[in-house]
Amino acid sequence: MSTKTIGKQRPSGTEYASLQTQFSRYDRTTFSGFVYDRADPSRRYAVELLVDGEPYMSSLCDEFVTELADAGIGDGRFGFTFNVQDEVSSNAAIIEARLANIGSPVGAPIRCDHAAPEAQWHRIGEIKWAGGLRFEGWLSQDVDEDIEILIAQRPVMTVKPTGWTNVARGSEFGVGRRIDFHLPEHFADGRVRGLSARTISGRSLISEPVAFVAFERGLEQTIAELGRWDSERLRGQLFDQLLPASVPFHAYRNWKERFSPTAPSDVPSEAAVVLIGDARVDESIESLEAQRHAAWSAVSLPARGVSQFEPKAAREFVDGDAANSAFFVFCLSGTILAEDALQRFADVFASEPGCDLVYGDVEVAAGAGAVWPLAFSAFDRERALEQGYGAYCFAVRRERAVEALRSSASLYDIFIGCVDAERTYHLPGSVAALPRIDASVATAELVAASQAYFAGIGVEANVEPRKAGLLPAVRVKRAVDWNERTTIIIPTRNRAELLKRCIETVLPAAHETNARILVVDNSSSEPEALDYLEGLSADDIDVISVEGPFNFAAINNAAVDCVDTENICFLNNDIQALDDGWLAEMLWRLSAPDVGAVGAKLLWPSSVVQHGGVVLGANFSAAHAFNDRMDGDPGYGDLLQVAHECSAVTAACLLMRKRDFVAVGGMDAVRFPISFNDIDLCLKLRQIGKRIVFTPDAKLVHLESASRGRDSAPDRKARFGRELAMLRAKWGEVLLDDPYYSPLLGLDSTPFSSLAWPPRSWKPRANLPPVPTAPPIGM
DSSP: OEEEEGGGTOTTOGGGTTEEEEEEEOSSSEEEEEEEETTOTTOOOEEEEEETTEEEEEEESOEEOHHHHHTTOTTSEEEEEEEOOHHHHHHOSEEEEEETTTOOEEEEEEETTSOOOOOSOOOOEEEEEEETTEEEEEEETTOOOOEEEEETTEEEEEEOOOSEEEEEETTEEEEEEEEEEEOOGGGOBSOOEEEEEEETTSOBSSSSOEEEOOBTTHHHHHHHHTTOOHHHHHHHHHHHHHSOOEEOGGGHHHHHHHOOOOOOOOOOOOEEEEEESSSSHHHHHHHHHTOSOOOEEEEEEOEETTTEEOHHHHHHHHHTTTTTOSEEEEEETTOEEOTTHHHHHHHHHHHOTTOSEEEEEEEEEOSTTOEEEEOOOSOOHHHHHHHOTTTTEEEEEHHHHHHHHTTOOBHHHHHHHHOOGGGEEEEEEEEEEOOOOOHHHHHHHHHHHHHHHHHHHTOOEEEEEOOOOSSOOEEEEEOOOTTSOEEEEEEEOSOHHHHHHHHHHHHHHHHHTTOEEEEEEOSOOOHHHHHHHHHHGGGTOEEEEOOSSOOHHHHHHHHHHTOOSSEEEEEOTTEEESSSOHHHHHHHHHTSTTEEEEEEEEEOTTSBEEESOEEEOGGGSEEETTTTSBTTOOOGGGTTTSOEEOSBOOTTEEEEEHHHHHHTTSOOTTTOSSSSHHHHHHHHHHHTTOEEEEEEEEEEEEOTTTTTOOTTSHHHHHHHHHHHHHHHHHHHHHHTOOTTSOTTBOOSSSTTSSEESSOSOOSOEEOOOOOOOOOOTTO
16 A cells, blocks of 8 residues: 555656556455646546456446545545455466556555555545435545535534445445435525535545525425426426425424325214224323314224224124214324324215225324334235234224224224225324334234135135234245245356356245346356356256347347246346245245235345345436345335335345236346336236235345446446436336325435435325326337
8 A cells, every 4th residue: 555656657648747546455345546637626537447457347436435535635536446256366376457548656566465455545435416405415434524514615404323324335235324414494595505514523525515496385386386387386396306305203293284195175974083092091082182184083992902802892893883883093092183083084985985995094102202203105915914914993884884893803804804905995194103012922813813814715824923123023825836946047248257156145035945046148158157057057057048139128028939938037137136035925925916026135245235125216317225224124104124015126036927027028138228227117917906015034146236336337327317317207106105105205316315305295095096098119
């Protein structure tokens, strides 16, 4: 490791005499440094990494170097980082850096047989504007300091890094401490400002102030209050959709006071309220007496356990005090209903004649008087069976409720027995505050209710209790016809070490489920890769060749044409299995006839979650859920703990039936050759009535884009932008209203981590198939 002037190495080239360079080893596989021109700090250079004299990879020197910025050298963006494969750093003798196309050395060569000295420089962090008053970023895990936030160079707050996140290091990823904060609300005044950040010891995190602007109630409301033209209000509405703002969950009380549903109408109907249990009944009755909806009757049914009750007592209430009720509301005793809860339920039944059951969001106590919202999705059958998520405050039309009470013995029985995908509505916004639930006891009751559901529809399934979290949790294993075979399709190009590791780790699951592996080679040219592919046939693994430029959709389409099994599992060659049971778990989910695709929980090597399902709408695009969480974290509303539905899952590991793939026309190789083909595929499946299920019980490691690089690379940005524009053109309406993501949650870059500011909608939602608007090819 050294710092030196390149001009001394090239006495005949005075144009490089003013360059300052550094090259050092940060850890076993990470090398970093910088290059800048003292005479012209605006210039940027490209650096090439050489391993034992052979070019390995290159990088533009544009990373932020704290020490250079603090020394007043340009904007500080002169750094580079390379991350090499572990096998390379283990076997190499010398690793060096040189200016690309020039050959001048950067720093001094590093001998790999020597212990890595302490690096003089590496990236310590970054902060970016996420929209509104929210900012996100990361801090190096070896920097144990809080961060001071400044506006116009004046300190306004101090934030502490929380949680973990992945950090790009060259072509790979490392782990960093997550920075996620919101500025105080008085900065939401429509003025453009600049934010700076530094560690407590004074080290800068960003090269220049980050410009941002936020509006107190969104631009649409701001324009409306100023009395501008209606056309400008539409412009403001679009702005709010494309650049959503958010506030943190801990600001929920203030958020709730500021935003509330439109004042409900006075629908003349009587509500019957069934409270299950006898604890804190007086508190529930007080909340009923404060209802805006005047006509109601209520009964408290003694409970066994958490939600079980005596059906006879319920039927007596139906025929007695509740004889004239138009709908029934079910909840646990001790539930505090919002003062507009009954009226909002009545409004849904009046406005939606096709609705039989409606459930609302709820609030839970978090200690020290804090309250947190559980904002649910539109109806999700898989989550209903595994978590009973909507069972804590829901309303059912009289006819359906009376029918259910004849055969039900618990709150979960009624909820699971009454829900129908097309006739079940979700009402955004809290309708009740929940009492504390003994989740372990409730889990046993949910097991019984889910088992009863499967018995009632004649489906063989095993329901097992899980470790309870905020809510009860069970695991469903439907019976599988193991005579139906599966083909695991693995596209590859070169990178033999990736493919070898992938096959070695997934082969046990293939043997366990009687699955076959099909490797699809896309124009490999490296001798090691060609030798490895040739040897695979001896291991009873099929290999086919698809020539031409990399087109992920076309490659997979061609592979499916060669498959004669009932099921297909798309798998990236940079996937590594962690156990032998992942494929069996996905097959248990796919055995439900209305499930179109199953996705897995994917982790980065750092154990940060890389994929927990796909959420539509983030930045008017799509985002992987929960990549701000470590493995083992239950996720918002315990969503990483139970199987649930989502709008899409990644094709890095996706299981589906071949006949469904053919029915929707496969992957779109013209509109989405590289990106978003999996999202488009899943939405096409949902369009024909299929469910997309994410399961946390199939867990694998994903070295995302290790084989082909990331879409942020300059040569890929234009292509990625075109495919994103096509996604917006075809599925734009769906992107703005994902049924599996609440309109009360933030749409910035990290789903399930904030409240929308302002909320996008309070309207009741049914989970209906998406409708595309496909533009002609070429438009």
